[in-house]
Structures are given as C-alpha cells and as structure tokens.
Amino acid sequence: MRFRPHTLYFKPQGVPLRHLDEVVLERDELETLKLKDYDNLLQEEAAKKMGVSQPTFQRILSSARQKVTSAIIEGKAVKITGA
DSSP, X not given: OOOXXXXXXXXXXXXXXXXXXXXXXXXXXXXXXXIIIISOOXXXXXXXXXXXXXXXXXXXXXXXXXXXXXXXXXXXXXXXXXX
C-alpha cells in the first residue's frame, strides 16, 4: 500500500471510546476507498494501482463501504489497521 493515513482512529464526538462498538477497517480497504472515492479513479485503474484483479478490488471496496456506512449510521468507532 502506498497511502499512509495520518490518523488511525475515528470515533463519534462526545462519546467515550469504552461505550462504543468498533469497526476495523483494514488498510487495503482504506486504500480502495481512497483510490475509488477520493481520487475518483476508474475501478480498472485503481485495481492496477493496487496490483489486484477488478473482482478482488470490488470485493474489498464493498467491504470497506459497508464498514464505514455501518460506523456512521450506528455511531461506531473506526479503527484502521493492517500492514
């Protein structure tokens, strides 16, 4: 992974961490979000940048989007982890 996030944890404001459920977002999931949604690359180009097939990229992206959406809707913390 080329992208290194500056922050590895996000949580809802005003809620102590001990009261929150947590979603773990792997770094490859964060990378797919960055390439597709932030950098606005086409899936084919983004998959090539990551060195994965398009179906693999899509599976990782779908997982990442589900986790982030769950955290926002349900008020969970997001922990970014992985190599």
